[in-house]
Amino acid sequence: MSSLGFEQFPDYQVPGVKHPDFSPYESNGGSIVAIAGDDFVVIAADTRLSSGYNIHSRNQSKLFKLSPKTVLGSTGCWADTLSLTGLMKVRMQSYEHTHLRTMTTDAVAQMLSITMYNRRFFPYYVSNILAGIDKDGKGVVYSYDPIGHCERATYRAGGSAGTLLQPVLDNQIGHKNINLPAGELPPLTKERAVAVASDTFISAAERDIYTGDSVLINVITKDGIEEKVLQLRQD
Amino acid sequence: MFRNQYDSDVTVWSPQGRLHQVEYAMEAVKLGTATVGLKNRDTAVLVALCKPASELSASQRKIIPIDDHLGISIAGITADARVLSKYLRAECLNYKHSYDFTYPVTRLITNLGNKMQTTTQRYDRRPYGVGLLVAGYDEKGPHIYQVTPSATFFNCKANSIGSRSQSARTYLDRNLNSFLDCSKDDIICHGINAILGTLPTDEHQSRDTPSQYSITVAIVGKNQPFKILSEEENAKYLEWAKARGAPADPRRPGDDDDDDNRPSTSDDPDAGPRDPQVAVATEER
Amino acid sequence: MLNNYNGMAQPLWQNGPAPGEFYNFTGGQTVQKLPRELTTAGPYGTKRSTAAITTGSSVLGIRYDGGVMLAADTLVSYGSLARYQNIDRVFKINKNILLGGSGDFADIQSIMRNIDQKMIEDQCYDDNIEMKPKSLASWMTRVLYNRRSRMNPLYIDVVVGGVEQNGTPYLANVDLRGRAYEDFVVATGFARHLAVPLVRENKPKDKEFTAEEASQLIRKCMEVLYYRDTRNSSTYTVGVCTPNGCGVEGPYQVNENWTFAATIKGY
Numbered sequence: 001m002s003s004l005g006f007e008q009f010p011d012y013q014v015p016g017v018k019h020p021d022f023s024p025y026e027s028n029g030g031s032i033v034a035i036a037g038d039d040f041v042v043i044a045a046d047t048r049l050s051s052g053y054n055i056h057s058r059n060q061s062k063l064f065k066l067s068p069k070t071v072l073g074s075t076g077c078w079a080d081t082l083s084l085t086g087l088m089k090v091r092m093q094s095y096e097h098t099h100l101r102t103m104t105t106d107a108v109a110q111m112l113s114i115t116m117y118n119r120r121f122f123p124y125y126v127s128n129i130l131a132g133i134d135k136d137g138k139g140v141v142y143s144y145d146p147i148g149h150c151e152r153a154t155y156r157a158g159g160s161a162g163t164l165l166q167p168v169l170d171n172q173i174g175h176k177n178i179n180l181p182a183g184e185l186p187p188l189t190k191e192r193a194v195a196v197a198s199d200t201f202i203s204a205a206e207r208d209i210y211t212g213d214s215v216l217i218n219v220i221t222k223d224g225i226e227e228k229v230l231q232l233r234q235d
Numbered sequence: 236m237f238r239n240q241y242d243s244d245v246t247v248w249s250p251q252g253r254l255h256q257v258e259y260a261m262e263a264v265k266l267g268t269a270t271v272g273l274k275n276r277d278t279a280v281l282v283a284l285c286k287p288a289s290e291l292s293a294s295q296r297k298i299i300p301i302d303d304h305l306g307i308s309i310a311g312i313t314a315d316a317r318v319l320s321k322y323l324r325a326e327c328l329n330y331k332h333s334y335d336f337t338y339p340v341t342r343l344i345t346n347l348g349n350k351m352q353t354t355t356q357r358y359d360r361r362p363y364g365v366g367l368l369v370a371g372y373d374e375k376g377p378h379i380y381q382v383t384p385s386a387t388f389f390n391c392k393a394n395s396i397g398s399r400s401q402s403a404r405t406y407l408d409r410n411l412n413s414f415l416d417c418s419k420d421d422i423i424c425h426g427i428n429a430i431l432g433t434l435p436t437d438e439h440q441s442r443d444t445p446s447q448y449s450i451t452v453a454i455v456g457k458n459q460p461f462k463i464l465s466e467e468e469n470a471k472y473l474e475w476a477k478a479r480g481a482p483a484d485p486r487r488p489g490d491d492d493d494d495d496n497r498p499s500t501s502d503d504p505d506a507g508p509r510d511p512q513v514a515v516a517t518e519e520r
Numbered sequence: 521m522l523n524n525y526n527g528m529a530q531p532l533w534q535n536g537p538a539p540g541e542f543y544n545f546t547g548g549q550t551v552q553k554l555p556r557e558l559t560t561a562g563p564y565g566t567k568r569s570t571a572a573i574t575t576g577s578s579v580l581g582i583r584y585d586g587g588v589m590l591a592a593d594t595l596v597s598y599g600s601l602a603r604y605q606n607i608d609r610v611f612k613i614n615k616n617i618l619l620g621g622s623g624d625f626a627d628i629q630s631i632m633r634n635i636d637q638k639m640i641e642d643q644c645y646d647d648n649i650e651m652k653p654k655s656l657a658s659w660m661t662r663v664l665y666n667r668r669s670r671m672n673p674l675y676i677d678v679v680v681g682g683v684e685q686n687g688t689p690y691l692a693n694v695d696l697r698g699r700a701y702e703d704f705v706v707a708t709g710f711a712r713h714l715a716v717p718l719v720r721e722n723k724p725k726d727k728e729f730t731a732e733e734a735s736q737l738i739r740k741c742m743e744v745l746y747y748r749d750t751r752n753s754s755t756y757t758v759g760v761c762t763p764n765g766c767g768v769e770g771p772y773q774v775n776e777n778w779t780f781a782a783t784i785k786g787y
Contacts, residue, residue, distance in 0.1 A: 056712075058703075060701050077699075078700075079668070079697040
């Protein structure tokens with residue numbers, strides 16, 4: 001107060017009430033894994049919504065179906081996730097009305113990047129992974145940082161256990177650090193992608209308290225989206 | 236130059252209590268090709284005739300989707316319709332974004348009416364020269380609304396607007412009682428039969444293939460997001476509609492008295508205020 | 521904003537018409553103005569609240585097979601002072617929505633005025649369409665997220681419960697940042713630590729609670745909260761919402777028993 005020159009103004013304080021600085025952000029945990037194949041893409045996210053040592057919900061889906069060929073996985077600050085996905089849905093419907101066609105996965109990916117960068121100096125505190133079928137019918141994964149950097153990939157892990165899961169995917173899907181001749185490497189089928197995604201989550205739930213309860217797996221092909229559920233440990 | 240001395244401006248009253256400019260705008264609706272809206276217990280249907288302006292051009296879009304639960308069919312100045320549909324879309328999107336719910340049809344149309352009314356009350360605006368048939372579905376069931384350039388709106392059981400729409404209205408009037416309980420397929424066929432009646436007789440007979448009729452059909456209803464039917468579906472329904480019965484009574488000679496192509500400005504100055512010609516049947520509320 | 525015909529044009533003078541516009545014309549451009557107290561600095565500069573002052577503690581909501589139940593005690597504290605001891609914190613919004621509020625009570629009253637106004641608008645349409653609980657929860661996330669994004673949050677944590685159009689129960693929590701989630705049990709304040717585990721433990725697998733189980737759990741949880749949360753009082757109200765309507769019942773009294781106190785030794 002004295003810095004403002006109002007010494008005469010007493011600094012009232014309510015007894016027993018703390019005066020923390022308000023933080024607009026909160027980490028609500030959750031992990032995402034996405035793996036793209038030739039004509040399919042698998043995206044999985046756990047269903048735990050937490051902050052600190054509280055588990056708010058054990059069955060909160062973090063996968064947002066944006067179109068019949070595109071699914072967005074979003075974790076981090078849940079309030080930001082809700083706001084961002086709400087905005088994406090609005091913009092996609094406007095696109096559909098003006099252009100008379102559904103947005104392609106590549107277009108959604110670009111728009112998401114721009115939408116995120118619009119908040120460059122007050123970012124959406126979220127880890128996004130976008131999975132879908134691109135205009136050539138191939139599976140594709142896009143990953144983002146909170147301010148909208150966008151990168152096309154074939155497999156990616158994100159969220160609270162992203163750093164735990166990515167090396168596993170590098171090894172199992174990217175075949176990094178494997179001493180096998182090319183012919184003996186297992187081909188990436190839909191089944192194998194689902195199996196690897198499931199295994200990574202089971203492992204992550206052992207080490208990350210923000211990942212657990214269950215995993216929702218979406219398998220996207222040109223024919224539609226198939227949904228699977230896998231139970232994880234609940235502690 | 237002027238039809239009379241009281242139509243120099245929208246805001247000028249005639250001694251008979253009429254707003255001539257607004258009435259002229261109502262005439263613009265009758266220049267557009269016909270469109271029909273009708274509903275049964277849980278589906279609302281729009282059928283529109285979209286004749287190309289010339290052999291060289293493609294036909295205009297007559298049915299505009301607004302949201303998953305709502306769409307409009309237009310007759311009149313297409314450019315004005317685009318402005319209105321942009322407004323409706325923005326309202327529906329805003330509502331969905333804030334409330335995670337579709338905009339109740341009645342409320343949306345009330346607000347649209349309020350927006351359109353302001354143009355009829357100030358000298359630097361002109362009324363929208365387009366009539367709308369709105370088909371929507373919400374928790375209160377299916378709705379058909381007619382919106383006119385005078386910003387009046389009517390909640391209808393069935394209606395038709397546009398050129399030669401009188402014969403479609405006659406058809407709807409005659410079959411009105413069967414609409415509520417008929418099936419989805421039947422209600423679409425009724426819509427098609429109603430609109431076929433608005434075709435000039437020679438055109439009606441000379442065309443056989445469905446695409447030549449250039450009919451657009453859209454439906455919305457319970458568990459049915461607003462959808463414009465494909466060419467194939469159109470052909471199928473057209474086939475069924477034809478099998479089901481003759482299209483609305485072919486226009487008899489001498490019937491021309493009802494032709495609403497006729498400008499409504501009555502030559503008789505004592506005719507008094509003329510309410511907009513409404514609706515085959517309007518709902519109570 | 522409905523009739524923003526000439527959005528780019530600036531008014532000719534303060535509150536005046538823009539070029540091509542008319543002063544105060546029916547349905548004309550309405551300039552959205554924030555209240556003066558929000559735009560003008562006071563004698564000591566502009567201040568924003570950074571903490572709750574008068575606070576309500578927990579709210580507990582449980583979803584069961586035929587509806588939802590919301591419970592909150594009747595105390596509103598001022599720091600450690602039990603300042604207002606007989607205040608309902610569970611509100612009936614309309615015939616299918618209940619709202620339980622905790623956090624800064626002034627902010628709750630403020631948002632409640634907003635919500636009540638919306639319900640009046642709903643009635644003015646006179647079309648028998650009422651807001652649904654999911655819509656209210658969604659609107660709350662938009663409002664609260666907006667406030668937090670302007671770094672001027674409403675210090676509240678609310679539970680929205682009710683019954684949807686098709687009769688399915690709905691229960692959600694929205695916090696001061698606009699974070700929202702649905703679940704069969706949601707709670708705010710200390711109930712998040714004390715009541716939620718109790719309720720989850722009693723949840724039958726693949727089956728919703730019955731009304732009887734839900735009310736038993738509410739009674740039990742309010743008792744535990746009263747014993748362990750120092751900002752709780754022994755009276756509480758319970759809101760019940762079913763497809764047949766909703767209402768707030770009570771105040772009820774926690775079934776307290778302090779006879780064991782005499783046996784506690786060693787402090």
